[in-house]
Amino acid sequence: MPIKRIDVKRKRYQEAKEFMNIICNHIDKLGPFNYDHPCYHQPCLEAIRQDAYEVVDEILSRSPGLLRGREYSFIKLAASNRADKIYNLIYHLNVRMDEYRRYEDNDENNILHMVGKLAPQHILSHTTGAALQLQRELQWFQEVEKLMLPKDLVSYNANMETPQMVFSNQHAALVKEGEQWMKTTSESCSITAALIVTIVFAAAITVPGGNVQETGIPLFRKEIAFIIFAVCDAISLFSAASALLVFLSILTTRFAEMDFLVSLPRRLIIGLCALFLSTASMMVAFSAILFLVFCDQRPWMLAPIGGLTCMPIAVIVTLQLPLLVDLFKSTYIPIFVTYSDDPQVPCYFIFGDSLVDCGNNNPLDSGWKANYPPYGIDFTKGPTGRFCNGRTTADLIGEYLGFDEFIPPYATATDKQISKGVNYASGGCGIRKETGSHNGGRLSLDIQLNNHNSTISRIATIYKNTTFLKECIYLVNIGSNDYINNYFMPEHYKSRHVYTEDQFAKVLMKEYSQQLMSLYKLGGRKVALFGLTQMGCTPYMVNKFGTNGKQCVESVNDAVNLFNAMFKPLVDKLNNNIADARFTYINTSGILYPQGEVGMRTPPCCKLGGDWPCAPNSDPCAIRALSIFFDALHPAEVSNIAMAARAYKALLPTDTYPHDIKHLTTLSLNKTT
Known part of the structure; x- marks a missing residue:
């Protein structure tokens, strides 16, 4: 029936x-x-209340933008309902703690105040016994406490209570219940232990069969059954005495809050284990002497004696083992996942354009700059040169890979930083050298590769070793400007006059493949290639060309799709021809526009100061979590979150080819001589 x-x-x-x-x-x-589906919001909240990990994981994998702007409400709900699996999931998704720990409710309670409140009764009832319930509450409080700033630990709410004061006041009754539960359990077990001590001690001094009068040596000392009796009787006596002392130590403890975290449960585990051992040893000792004295060495009597011996052992195991298992799991098996401090790969190098630029254009004489507000309004360091309100796709993937700090730009990277990776990306650049030249300085992909060569020389000089570079992740996200600021800008560039759309895609891919081979020669072995998005859906291209009643500029998207269609053959060719490297394709258009669907025509979040950039110091839209584009060309952070999540861990088979980035990090590459 159970099966x-x-x-x-x-x-x-x-x-x-x-x-x-x-x-x-x-x-x-x-x-x-794609970024924040409204139909997922309420189901996700209910799933958090129920600690339905699989449901929340599925929803967030399909709609990663659902988290953005709601971190505090999600974390608060998970903590209030003690949904440890959901808490671990959100923590794993690299939601930055400083984005929600600063929030307070109407009573000035921070997140630690919230966790300090007593969990609902239906949540507490999931745990056996008041002592273990209090232990679980302490574990939650300590976990969140580790993530708070020192000043938050002593901050007062509207009732002039610190988080610790809230916890103590809310759990005072549970402490009393836990104390009573511990005392009752210990008293019952200590009585049993005392009885066992009395019985086995009496059996030890009253030796079965008697002794030799002259020497006092037991008559049965050479019998195997007697030796078993002696050993088991001694084990039972010592373990029962130990259990009795442990239970007495529990009864005389002070029963402070923190004692319930480890000290008291550990003592109870030791006491119960010793009691189990003494009970089992006592029964074996009794069975051995029963066989020796009354069975006249008849082997067939071992079966009934063994069966009778197992009965009391089975009873105590059946009744007390679940409690012991609960104690062990609650004390020694953590409910919160501890992630390794080490990144999944030794280093991470980024090549590309403004979609992943983090400030390389700042020192250049260039119009391709974003080092002023409102860019960076949601970024922890403010305006840095990122063409976004917050983190770029490359930043987010770096977090998924386990890097504590953002990968620095080549323009400012120090000797200490370069061994962890460098970001070479430059806004306005392209695969072709001339791309973006009409708007000033930028670093083409060829220049970025030369800069990487210089970085390798610096690493070799400083660290005397470059072999670890073969285990690093190399991200390349480039090509958009070759269309936006080259092919579809015939007033500045000749490419559209020289090539058809199909010819240009082939020429561009040929040059790109040569550059990727240069990256391989420079040590790149695990390379993620991002395809181009549907650029005809950007506000800039829509305003420039019009849509003839469509959602997007279809002629632009058709041209881009010709280039995107060449990625899989390119990846197959590179992987087949190069045994010790792996290239993978990230299907940007497929992720952001599934099944060929075009995006909603949404306006830029910021006020424009030209054709595409944000006007300096202008006020962006208030609810940026609902904006697909921040300016007229670049995605808002919520779009980058959706992109990075599925690039790192594919949701659909069409998201990446042949591997997602998470799988790419684990691949063992063949070594060539």
């Missing part, structure tokens, strides 16, 4: 997952809300 019930539950679980996938697929078809 049948397990099969039924497993079947129901699989049916529920299939049903969830069907619902999510239908929701995804309701509209192109």
